[in-house]
Amino acid sequence: MTDTPHRRGADRTEAIMRTTLELGQKIGYARLSMEAVAAHAGASKQTIYRRWSSKGALLLDSLLSLNEPGLDYPDTGDLVADLRAQIHAAVDLLAGPAFGPLFKALVGEAQHDPQVAAALNERLIAPQADKTVARLKAARDQGQLSPGFDLALAMAILSGPLYFQLLITQEQLTHEYVDRILDALFAGMRPRPPMPAAQAGPPPTPGPHRRARG
Amino acid sequence: MTDTPHRRGADRTEAIMRTTLELGQKIGYARLSMEAVAAHAGASKQTIYRRWSSKGALLLDSLLSLNEPGLDYPDTGDLVADLRAQIHAAVDLLAGPAFGPLFKALVGEAQHDPQVAAALNERLIAPQADKTVARLKAARDQGQLSPGFDLALAMAILSGPLYFQLLITQEQLTHEYVDRILDALFAGMRPRPPMPAAQAGPPPTPGPHRRARG
Amino acid sequence: MTDTPHRRGADRTEAIMRTTLELGQKIGYARLSMEAVAAHAGASKQTIYRRWSSKGALLLDSLLSLNEPGLDYPDTGDLVADLRAQIHAAVDLLAGPAFGPLFKALVGEAQHDPQVAAALNERLIAPQADKTVARLKAARDQGQLSPGFDLALAMAILSGPLYFQLLITQEQLTHEYVDRILDALFAGMRPRPPMPAAQAGPPPTPGPHRRARG
Amino acid sequence: MTDTPHRRGADRTEAIMRTTLELGQKIGYARLSMEAVAAHAGASKQTIYRRWSSKGALLLDSLLSLNEPGLDYPDTGDLVADLRAQIHAAVDLLAGPAFGPLFKALVGEAQHDPQVAAALNERLIAPQADKTVARLKAARDQGQLSPGFDLALAMAILSGPLYFQLLITQEQLTHEYVDRILDALFAGMRPRPPMPAAQAGPPPTPGPHRRARG
DNA sequence: AACTAATCGAGACGGTACGTCCAGTCTTGGA
DNA sequence: TCCAAGACTGGACGTACCGTCTCGATTAGTT
Missing domain, CATH: 1.10.10 (Arc Repressor Mutant, subunit A)
Incomplete structure (x- = not known):
């Protein structure tokens, strides 16, 4: 029955x-x-x-039930392209209509509920961060990044501006914004064996949507 | 009377x-x-x-009443040192015992109250960001940064990781962490007319607290 | 000006x-x-x-300002006709749309405010009652009522049923109801020198609207 | 348990x-x-x-919980004595220290709350009135009252002066006052086949507490 | 097939806080 | 000197949820 x-x-x-x-x-x-x-x-x-012991716990489980598979990184050999693809996917999710408001509410809860904060990190943030770190590590292992490259720090630097945009300024998160950040960062992050010296800020390397603003 | x-x-x-x-x-x-x-x-x-129309509005005003003068940027001519000094001060405030919990609570409120979000940006985030942008602009005007340097983007990249640490991973925000971020970023941001070529990631130039982690 | x-x-x-x-x-x-x-x-x-020291006091003054002249008794020589005329007028006022709700509200206030109760009695109830008593006294003096007739008691008996209807059962107060009460009462109140014996209840004397119900 | x-x-x-x-x-x-x-x-x-939807509703139920059994009428065959006994009991209750203030407050509420007014009538006033009417009807059936006697009207005439005293003049309600009213009324209400003719007002027949006042 | 134990919905319960309304007092500034 | 305007404390309003708690009814897994 x-x-x-x-x-x-x-x-x-x-x-x-x-x-x-x-x-x-x-x-x-x-x-x-x-x-x-x-x-x-x-x-x-x-x-x-x-x-569930709290509204936050229920929200977190509900959110995770939306995204069981998670986002997986491609490894095409091109680090920047791979990061860009993955971050585009993450942004589509985080800033999308289904996931976005829920995620923001959850971060809100995390600010006054340590249990929610911990669970959020363990079950949503860390798994995703680990994938970024793994992809960066592969690049470092292949000599695409300098041996002393700080993977976790790089991850924070890549993610930070997105969360800043999402949680603080609350402006729309676009692929174009992601690209500008990646372009700006990889002028500095990328090792430059052959090239004379990458220009800072928007580097000369043409990104798909790059445009200077300041 | x-x-x-x-x-x-x-x-x-x-x-x-x-x-x-x-x-x-x-x-x-x-x-x-x-x-x-x-x-x-x-x-x-x-x-x-x-x-005050809501708890969030009251929290914001209360928080601002703590910090009437705001944090001011020095301009010693050394951009990185100036940014470091100012960000250290900001971190001392944001992660300190008086301001920190209140600020986090406020960001929490902002996630479900657009009015609070807007006021938070206008009255707390933007004024501070403007100072960073102004200092960066002075540097660009003096040729310390490339002419195409995106000031607002740089500001987001500098701030983002700190908010990520404060709001998401909820780990302690230290001066050392700030230094590592600055070191990593300025290897790429800095124009390098005289220098041979700064290595990316943790650049070879010894920063005061630099330490690899990944 | x-x-x-x-x-x-x-x-x-x-x-x-x-x-x-x-x-x-x-x-x-x-x-x-x-x-x-x-x-x-x-x-x-x-x-x-x-x-005004209270809402009740304000209500009372406002109500009295509506009715400065008060209701005066005719004295046509026919006691019952005079009482009927006067009570009809009183009922028109008390149960009317302007006065009625206000008077009821005032009686409501009087139930928990002794000052209002006292003022209500002194300034509204007593003056009107005095006129009824005066008219009854004139009748008694002229031998239309027995010498031992209790004027104040008669006044209470005449008024009571009206207030009962107004305040307790809250049904409409009509001239017809007033007439039925007068008819019933005056079968007993009237002295009967010549007549053999007035019938009790609805007396045989034809009142304008009399009708048995029980 | x-x-x-x-x-x-x-x-x-x-x-x-x-x-x-x-x-x-x-x-x-x-x-x-x-x-x-x-x-x-x-x-x-x-x-x-x-x-309870309002304070009035709560007051009414609380008051009724004081008096679950209600007051019952004796039927000794002597109508006036029975009415007197019952009204004495009612007055003891209504003007007593426990019931009185509560009842007055309730009538106050009824003046601006139609729901309370209706409930008050249905659950407190009407049941008691019905008993009076029933006793009067028995008397009429036995020929003690004239066949056209209006029972409901008589009930209003008997009750009215008491409520007038309780709610308007707010003087003390005594057994003596009840007796004077009964004496005055029954001079008129009573049929007088055998008797010569009852005098109106305070009739000459000596009631237990009768005393002229006007 | 009956019994037991777990689980469910429904919703009452004591509490805390909400955001609003009004009472009655007090202060200011204009006429 | 009197006024309107309105800020102020305080208290109650009626509502919404919280998290806990019975209460029967339903269901599964034994016996």
Whole structure:
């Protein structure tokens, strides 16, 4: 029988997360209450609290349920192209209509809930960062980057401006913006064995969307 | 008469903001309620709502009242040293015990309150960013940076990693971390007319605290 | 000059009472606040509190300002006809759209404000009752009522059922109801020198609207 | 298990009504707030509002909980004696220290809350009035009253003066006053086949407490 | 087939805070 | 000197959720 009024276990878990996403998208994740999720999911509050200790925990699980596979890095041999492809994909997700508001709400929760902050890092941020670091490491191993290159620092430098744009200035995150950052950074990051010296800022190397502003 | 029990206007404004800071520091800004601020400030809720439309607005004004003068940039002629000095100061503030938790709470609010987000940008982020941009512009005007150098982008690249550390990974923000970022970036940003060619990543030029990690 | 923005004394008093009546009629006397009266009258709250110590006091004065002359008794020699005429007039006022709601609100206030209760009695109830008593006394003096007739008691018996209808059952007060009460009462109250014996209840004497119900 | 900290339903209902009575008696029903009842009853406001939509509704239920059985009429065969007994009992209740202030407050509420007015009539006034009417009807059926006697009207005439005294003049309601009214009225109401003719007003027949005043 | 244990929805409960309204007092500045 | 305008504290309003807690009904997995 599949039409029993309330089924058990995983059934309920999934229904609650789906309701969280739908309702959050409709009314905003800030206005979303455990009460409302319970009512709309046809679940009791007890059932929700059995599984998630806070709204943040529920949001995080709901968000992760959207993106089980994660974003994978290509390795075409061209580091900059690979990073660009991956960051474009990440930006499409983070700044997209489904994921974006939820992610921002989650970061908001993380600012006053250490448990959410920790879980957010462990389950969403770190896995993605690890992939970037792995790709950079491959490049370093192949001599495309100097041996002393600080991979984690590079990752932070690549990611930071995006989060700044997303969380602080709250302007739209575009591929063009990503490209400008990559162009600016790789003038400095790239080793320059043959070339005389890469120009700083927007380097002469033509990026697809590069345009100076300052 | 100056000793009336409640003098008007500015008096109450200041008392409420002071209470917000004290109480927020004691119990945490997330647990801080308008109700509690009113009670501890000896003010009525009406008086608070007359001035601030939301907790976020109150937090922002309270935070700004801590830092009326703002941080000013030196201009010693040495761009990197000047940026380092200013960013150290900014980090001391942002990651310090008084300002830090409040600022994080405010960014949290900004994630679900567009008014707070806008005010945060206009009144806290932009003024500071403008100073960085001005210092960079002076350097560019003096030929220390290439003419096409994108000042706003550079500002985002300099700031981004710090906010990433503060808001996402929530690790401690140290001077040493700032130095590593500056070292890594300025290998690429700096124009290199005289120098042979700065190596990317952690450049060979010894920065004060540089240490590889990846 | 008559168009100064705020004139003094009696001017203000009258404006405030007029506003009380208008606003009370529009939104109901229960929902009427001192605040609203002040705002609509273009007066400050201070000015209102200077003249009236409570909403009840203001209501009472406003009500009395409607009815300065009061209701006067005719004395045509026919007691029952005179009482009927006067009570009809009183009922028209008390149950009318202008006076009625205000009077009911005032009685409501009187139930928890002894000052209002006292003022209501002294300034509204007693003066009217006195006229009824005076008319009854004239009748007694002329031998139309027995010498031991208790005038005040008769007044209470005549009035009581009307207030019961107005305040408790809240049904419509009609002339017909007044007549039925008078008919029933005067079968007992009237002395019967010549007649053999007046029938009790609805007496046989034809009243204009008499009709049995029980 | 019967000792759970808060058992359900009726428990809370009763505790809240008891608190309403106690607190109302102590501080006055006008000054009684839902807030205070909740606090003193150890209940949340929600719990109160779940059961009663307004202070008036709560007052009415609390009052009725004082008087579950109601007042019953004797039928000794002597109509006047029975009415007197019953009205004495009613007056003892209405003008007594427990019931009186509460009843007056309730009538006050009824003046601006039609729901309270309706409930007051249905649940308190009408049941009692019905008993009076029933007793009068028995008397009429036995020929003690004329066949055309209007029972409902008589009830209003009997009750009205008491409510007038209680609500308007706010003087003390005594058995003596009740007796004077009954004496005055029954001179007219009573059929007088055998008797010579009852005098109106205070009839010559000596009632137990009769005394002229006018 | 009946029993047991787990799980569910429903929703009552004490609480805390919300944002609003009004009471009654006080201050300021203009007429 | 009187006024309007309106700021101020304080208290209550009625509502929304929180997280905890019964309560029966339903279901699975034993016996």
